[in-house]
Amino acid sequence: xxxxxxxxxxxxxxxxxxxxxxxxxxxxxxxxxxxxxxxxxxxxxxxxxxxxxxxxxxxxxxxxxxxxxxxxxxxxxxxxxxxxxxxxxxxxxxxxxxxxxxxxxxxxxxxxxxxxxxxxxxxxxxxxxxxxxxxxxxxxxxxxxxxxxxxxxxxxxxxxxxxxxxxxxx
Amino acid sequence: xxxxxxxxxxxxxxxxxxxxxxxxxxxxxxxxxxxxxxxxxxxxxxxxxxxxxxxxxxxxxxxxxxxxxxxxxxxxxxxxxxxxxxxxxxxxxxxxxxxxxxxxxxxxxxxxxxxxxxxxxxxxxxxxxxxxxxxxxxxxxxxxxxxxxxxxxxxxxxxxxxxxxxxxxxxxxxxxxxxxxxxxxxxxxxxxxxxxxxxxxxxxxxxxxxxxxxxxxxxxxxxxxxxxxxxxxxxxxxxxxxxxxxxxxxxxxxxxxxxxxxxxxxxxxxxxxxxxxxxxxxxxxxxxxxxxxxxxxxxxxxxxxxxxxxxxxxxxxxxxxxxxxxxxxxxxxxxxxxxxxxxxxxxxxxxxxxxxxxxxxxxxxxxxxxxxxxxxxxxxxxxxxxxxxxxxxxxxxxxxxxxxx
Numbered sequence: 417x418x419x420x421x422x423x424x425x426x427x428x429x430x431x432x433x434x435x436x437x438x439x440x441x442x443x444x445x446x447x448x449x450x451x452x453x454x455x456x457x458x459x460x461x462x463x464x465x466x467x468x469x470x471x472x473x474x475x476x477x478x479x480x481x482x483x484x485x486x487x488x489x490x491x492x493x494x495x496x497x498x499x500x501x502x503x504x505x506x507x508x509x510x511x512x513x514x515x516x517x518x519x520x521x522x523x524x525x526x527x528x529x530x531x532x533x534x535x536x537x538x539x540x541x542x543x544x545x546x547x548x549x550x551x552x553x554x555x556x557x558x559x560x561x562x563x564x565x566x567x568x569x570x571x572x573x574x575x576x577x578x579x580x581x582x583x584x585x586x
Numbered sequence: 587x588x589x590x591x592x593x594x595x596x597x598x599x600x601x602x603x604x605x606x607x608x609x610x611x612x613x614x615x616x617x618x619x620x621x622x623x624x625x626x627x628x629x630x631x632x633x634x635x636x637x638x639x640x641x642x643x644x645x646x647x648x649x650x651x652x653x654x655x656x657x658x659x660x661x662x663x664x665x666x667x668x669x670x671x672x673x674x675x676x677x678x679x680x681x682x683x684x685x686x687x688x689x690x691x692x693x694x695x696x697x698x699x700x701x702x703x704x705x706x707x708x709x710x711x712x713x714x715x716x717x718x719x720x721x722x723x724x725x726x727x728x729x730x731x732x733x734x735x736x737x738x739x740x741x742x743x744x745x746x747x748x749x750x751x752x753x754x755x756x757x758x759x760x761x762x763x764x765x766x767x768x769x770x771x772x773x774x775x776x777x778x779x780x781x782x783x784x785x786x787x788x789x790x791x792x793x794x795x796x797x798x799x800x801x802x803x804x805x806x807x808x809x810x811x812x813x814x815x816x817x818x819x820x821x822x823x824x825x826x827x828x829x830x831x832x833x834x835x836x837x838x839x840x841x842x843x844x845x846x847x848x849x850x851x852x853x854x855x856x857x858x859x860x861x862x863x864x865x866x867x868x869x870x871x872x873x874x875x876x877x878x879x880x881x882x883x884x885x886x887x888x889x890x891x892x893x894x895x896x897x898x899x900x901x902x903x904x905x906x907x908x909x910x911x912x913x914x915x916x917x918x919x920x921x922x923x924x925x926x927x928x929x930x931x932x933x934x935x936x937x938x939x940x941x942x943x944x945x946x947x948x949x950x951x952x953x954x955x956x957x958x959x960x961x962x963x964x965x966x967x968x969x970x971x972x973x974x975x976x977x978x979x980x981x982x983x984x985x986x987x988x989x990x991x
Binding site: 440441442443444471472473476478490492494496501503521522525526527530534549550558559563565 | 640649651683810813824922923925939948950956
């Protein structure tokens with residue numbers, strides 16, 4: 417896959433330095449944005465005639481524990497008329513809160529519920545922020561790096577809490 | 587077990603109406619797995635559909651982070667378990683991109699051929715299952731009979747019927763067995779006529795048409811906003827196919843048409859898939875004809891097992907590499923990559939963040955069925971009665987393995 421050049425100058429100008437560019441990835445261009453500008457940026461990317469990023473592919477949460485800022489939201493957009501992809505990254509502190517993108521793309525609804533369920537990222541203004549995979553009343557966020565891979569509370573898991581393997585040094 | 591809860595009784599012009607909460611599933615044949623739908627209804631009229639998913643959640647993404655890159659292949663099989671070769675392919679592309687390697691041409695042909703065969707097997711299920719859900723039982727028996735032929739081909743190629751795990755980073759596991767080409771072409775000949783049979787069975791079947799025509803219409807713009815992809819999106823008239831617009835592997839060397847429909851109703855979504863099977867069949871034929879001779883795995887002892895197994899007995903170095911690979915796996919340089927392929931259900935994306943170790947730091951699956959299923963909740967589609975929900979669900983063709991991850 418080659419990096420398709422995207423006319424982003426106007427967008428960057430509009431946000432006057434508050435939106436950064438990260439061109440380190442080999443597959444597509446990437447914008448860095450603060451949570452406060454996220455909705456405005458996405459609306460612009462969707463409606464701008466030269467861009468038309470009408471399709472939100474995916475929202476991915478990432479946990480960089482124990483580093484800070486701990487959380488990262490990665491949005492993958494696709495423009496069907498112009499056949500180009502774009503990545504947006506938004507760093508979040510702990511506890512993580514981000515604005516919802518459901519008014520911009522309907523499909524964000526379940527993606528955000530998934531990120532909430534797995535990472536505990538709260539989305540302000542989300543119409544129906546509930547767990548999606550785990551059951552109501554589940555304690556903890558499974559995809560966080562400090563959540564054990566094995567041994568979630570003895571009641572639920574007969575294997576019990578995970579013990580460090582002897583001699584592994586961890 | 588279906589439970590009915592009466593919410594309250596509402597006075598209407600025509601008399602007393604009862605608001606009812608109905609549980610559809612999780613054990614219900616038309617939910618295609620373990621999906622629970624909570625339906626809020628006024629009599630038989632649907633007011634709200636609320637899917638409850640996660641009953642098949644296995645924490646695949648959490649497991650990815652503790653598996654080596656090669657061990658992940660069998661996990662990807664179990665996402666869309668009707669079409670494992672596609673899932674393998676998408677994942678392999680993401681890892682190969684970060685390793686900056688490319689599979690040999692023959693391997694690419696084998697992968698694409700298997701992906702298209704699995705597309706046929708996946709589409710065959712819905713071609714028969716949607717009519718069965720809405721009352722035309724017979725077709726499923728025929729499509730399952732033909733799906734068995736694809737399963738036999740998979741078994742011949744990989745040794746397994748369903749979870750093939752045939753891809754490897756940098757190629758495929760083994761070369762095609764002797765006589766495989768002939769058997770695949772034989773299948774193509776038999777199957778080409780069968781597709782027309784299904785159409786004859788159903789296209790003029792009034793019971794089937796009454797249940798699917800003009801039910802669950804989705805406009806193109808709504809479909810894009812909902813994130814629908816694959817046949818579900820093309821049925822609404824949006825002309826987008828990743829195989830054509832961003833060709834991966836050898837798709838740029840194959841001729842095929844992108845099937846689109848206009849109405850975006852349940853019938854169009856079904857018909858789109860039936861027509862896609864023809865294109866897939868045509869692509870399989872082209873693959874068999876064009877497939878060059880040659881290697882099937884990259885020649886890099888640090889990434890792939892040696893193709894010539896005899897070397898293991900003679901070369902100490904090969905032996906060490908083999909041991910290292912089997913015991914620890916290979917390292918992938920730090921970086922990130924989003925690979926998107928046209929899986930049978932839509933855009934299948936793997937977002938890989940590697941940190942330079944033998945295991946992924948984060949591997950996110952953009953599962954098309956998960957996104958497609960969301961269309962059930964949308965009120966812009968014209969689902970009116972309880973029976974329409976079944977048709978809508980069947981035509982969206984979700985696979986719960988992929989929805990729940």
